[in-house]
Structure formats: structure tokens, C-alpha cells
Amino acid sequence: MTPDPIAAVETAYDRIDAIGRPEIWVTRRFREQALAEAKDVAARLDAGEYLPLAGRVVAVKDNIDVAGLPTTAGAPSYLYRPDSDATAVARLRAAGAVVIGKTNLDQFATGLVGTRSPYGAVRNAWDPARISGGSSAGSGVAVALGVVDLALGTDTAGSGRVPAALNGVVGVKPTKGLVPVTGVVPACYSLDCVTVFARDLGLARLAAEIMSGPDATDPLSRSGADVALSQRPRVAVPTAEHLTEMAPGWVEAFAAAVATLRAAGVEIVEVDIAPLLEAARMLYGGAFVAERYSAVGAHIESHRDLIGSDLDPTVAAIILAGAAPTAAQWASDTAALARLGAAGRALLDGCDALLTPTTTCHPTLEEVAADPIGVNSRLGRFTNFANLLDMASLAVPAGFAGGLPFGVMFTGPAFSDRALAQLAEKLLAPSLDLFVAGAHLSGQPLNKELVRAGGSLVRPARTAPAYRLRALDTTPPKPGLVRVSDGGAGVEGELWRLPAAGFGTFIAGVPAPMVIGKVEIEGGEVVSGFLVEPWALDGAEDITEFGGWRAYLAARP
Secondary structure: OOOOHHHHHHHHHHHHHHHOOHHHEEEEOOHHHHHHHHHHHHHHHHOOOOOOOOOOEEEEEOOEOOOOOOEOOOOHHHOEOOOOOOHHHHHHHHOOOEEEEEEOOOHHHOOOOOOOOOOOOOEOOOOOOEEOOOOOHHHHHHHHOOOOOEEEEEEOOOOOOHHHHHHOOEEEEOOOOOOOOOOEOOOOOOOOEEEEEEOOHHHHHHHHHHHOOOOOOOOOOOOOOOOOOOOOOEEEEEOHHHHOOOOOOHHHHHHHHHHHHHHOOOEEEEEOOHHHHHHHHHHHHOHHHHHHHHHHHHHHHOOHHHEOOOEOHHHHHHHHHOOOOOHHHHHHHHHHHHHHHHHHHHHOOOOOEEEEEOOOOOOEHHHHHHOHHHHHHHHOOOOOHHHHOOEEEEEEEEEEEOOEEEEEEEEEEOOOHHHHHHHHHHHOOOEEEEEEOOOOOOOOOOHHHHHHOOOEEEEEEEEOOOEEEEEEOOOOOEEEEEEOOOOOEOOEEEEEEEEHHHHHHHHHOOOOOEEEEEEEEOOOOEEEEEEEOHHHHOOOEEOHHHOOHHHHHHHOO
């Protein structure tokens, strides 16, 4: 069932108001503008048009053009107003998605921390004292907090993957060139990728597929033959010496992910990935940083007086240093990179992918402020080599460690994107659907509990005509849903999907008189859902006539 585009946009804006995270955004569309576009999408659906992303709300990193909104790349002095959407954005909107705003980032997409922005440091979705990861910081957090279904980022060194890991969502980094970068402010043009964040792997991959395909205005865009997954998949993992200096509990969490894959029938082999890690160090430690200077160095040179205010000092120093490498150094580093790439491919020969932790640690904001370069370097250990060596990559959640999300990453050769998704499906835990009809609805006070448990909104839903709804005397106010043998009606609600582990944690915290039972929804499907213990119904007002909890609240004086 296609989600209602208008309701989806309303829910997104209600969620923005509820969570109070202004640092996620650089610019937002007015609610009325987004609703007008959602109404157009609904009309296209009514006319019979196939729109695979209808009812999906999208945020876009503010180095990617959206017509009608300014692009700043995280620097107010760089602001311009594009006349058209970036190719990736245009393709999503053509498929029915509605963009609601532009998200905050490490300035000029330079960083993996999410703190290098005059628009404020983006705080982590799970622990506001910790970083969100960057540079696609706002995009990752907007998805993790349930504001949007999808968000676009970019990735040169890991910016589409580190925020995914630190916020517990999926991050798709396609093969270079699969998604055109027309309308994207370059960081390193030859290496940049447009990426996707989502809470659901299937939705993230759908968006990536929709955005893919050559574009005549991007000479580096391309297509290629799929690299298929082997009949018996074989995955490489790093030898132990490359898993040192990890956050507490992360080595064990990675071992658990490896064990899950092995139990799913995947052959696991240990590989010394030293050549890949040496290649990773060349991204910032070699001549390739000259591409960053080529992209925006002239702007920083002409606005040196703004360094420390409009322009982030760490970002400016990195980019200005890109003026130093010579052509001879570039040639030498290109040759060295080719040798390291060949060595890495030889080590991974016969393997479908390399599995690593996505990153190494989850720093606090204070730790990054004390050592901005060192922390950033550590975060990119496993991500920095992928684009240099023309590899696809996919970051997915892999449970929790120390009460925070832990993520792993599949990396494979160019055009192995679909194979990586197949491998990830073997790792991801099964999920369960839950019907909610009251305080856990989108925009309601307890919805954050669903999001924290890893939940994602599937669609609006309605019970079979066999239920009554009562207003309970609880704090916060909640309704009680009860099945009746006669005189029942359909009750409006939402269907949410939670990972099995998150589902267990969530229901363990459900207080009396609420219980989780089986609810029949319209169409005959039976799912888990909120019900109420019979004793709580004594004296509770019957509010079934309103059709649902939101309508009842709206009608109250």
C-alpha cells in the first residue's frame, strides 16, 4: 500500500517540531510548499501514474542542488541559488518523493565528524554529547530520528557511511559514477559519490537504483555489468592486527556480526588488508588533496578574512594545503595507488566482499574539539580507500555496543552494489511489524521510543471493523484499543517495523495497562499491536466515533 504523500509530509513537519534539533538543517521549505508538492504527487497517483517513492519524504545534504532552495556547502559566503535540481534529486522527485529541506554538513564536505559547520555541530541521534559523524551529518540524523524516510549525502572519504554507523541506519555508497554528480558541489570531483541514508535497506537500495544511470552533463557518470554474488558467498575480514584501537565492545560486536554471516552460510576468510589501509592514508596524506583545492580553494583564498567565522579553520587549512602538491607528486601518488590497488585486489581475489567495522570509535563532541584532525583520521580507517580504489560500499547496522549503535560495512569491486545488498540481507536481523493507535503515533509524545528501538514507519493503517477505542486516564494521555464481538469499528493508526532486537527492548518497557497482542488490520492481515488490559476500561470514555486518536485530540476543547 502506497503511503499517503500528504500525511507523510505533515508527519515529517510535526516530527521536526517535536524533536527540537535545529542544527540538522541549513534550510527548510515552508510546510505549505512541501504540502503543495505532496498534493501534486497524490494527484499523479490518482491519475494512475506509477510513483515508487510516493509518500516518501526526503532531506538533501546542502552541497546538492534543490531548485528553489539555496546551496551553501556549509559556508554562508558560498551561497548560490540553483535554477534546477541536481540530477539525483530530480530523479527522486520524478519518482514521487517530496524534498523538505537541506541538511547541515561538515563545510565543503570535508570531515567525518559533523562538527565543522557555522550552522552548528550536529549532535548524535542517540547521545547528544557525541558526534553525528560527517560530513553528511544532518542527513544521517534526520533519518535516524524518523523525520524523513530518505536522505541524500555525499561520500569521498566515508561521509555517507560513518554517519550511518554512528546513528544506526543504512548508508549506501554506490560505485563511482553510477549516480551522476551533476548539481553537486565537488569535494574531490573524480572521487565523489551521491549516497543514500534510510532506516530500511530495501528503501535505500530502491532510491539508489532510481538515481542511477548515465547523465550527459556528467562526463564521469557511467553504467556497468553487475558483479554477481557467488553461489556460496565468500567474505574477507581483517586479520586481528587491523582491529586494534577500537571502541570498547566493538571488536566483540564485529565478531558477532561475522558469526551471524557464517551461520547464514557465508564462508569467512581472514585477510591482511595492509595495502588497502595504506591506500586510505593517501586520501589526505598524498597529492590527491589537491582536488579539494581545485574545487573550492579559490573561494577560501578570496575570503581568508572569514576564516574562524564563516569558514571553518580546520576545513580551510586542509583545503589550502591542497595547493602545495606538485604535478610530479600527483603522478608519483597515482602510480603508488595503482600498485596498492593491485595488491588489495589480489588479497581479495575469490572473495565477494570485504567486511569491516564501518569506523573505529564514537567520539564525544569534546574529544573532537580537542583533536579535530586526529579523531577524524581514526574515523576513516576503513572508509577512505573505497573511492580511491573504485569500490562500492554499503554500511548497515549490526546491533549495539556500550548502549550505542554499532555498524559494519561491506566493500566490493565496482558494480558489486547489488551483491553487497544481498550479503547485507544475510546479516540484518529479522523485523516485526507493530500497529500503534495512540501516543506512539508519528508526532505524538512516545513516538521517539519507537524510533530509538530502530523502528521505521511502514504506512498509515486501519484496524478491521471489530474494535473500540477508549480514552484512558494515563500520563501522557493514551487510548486503549479493545476488540469486541459486536458493534466494532475501524480505528486509524500506523504500522511500524522494528528489528527483532529492538522490538524486544521496546515491549519490555511497555507499562500497564498497555499490552502487546494481535491486531487485525484492514485487509485481514494480523500483526502485533497495542491493546489494553480490561480492568483499565472501567469509566474510560468511548471515543470510537472519532475514528482515531488524532481526530479525538483535535476535537478536544
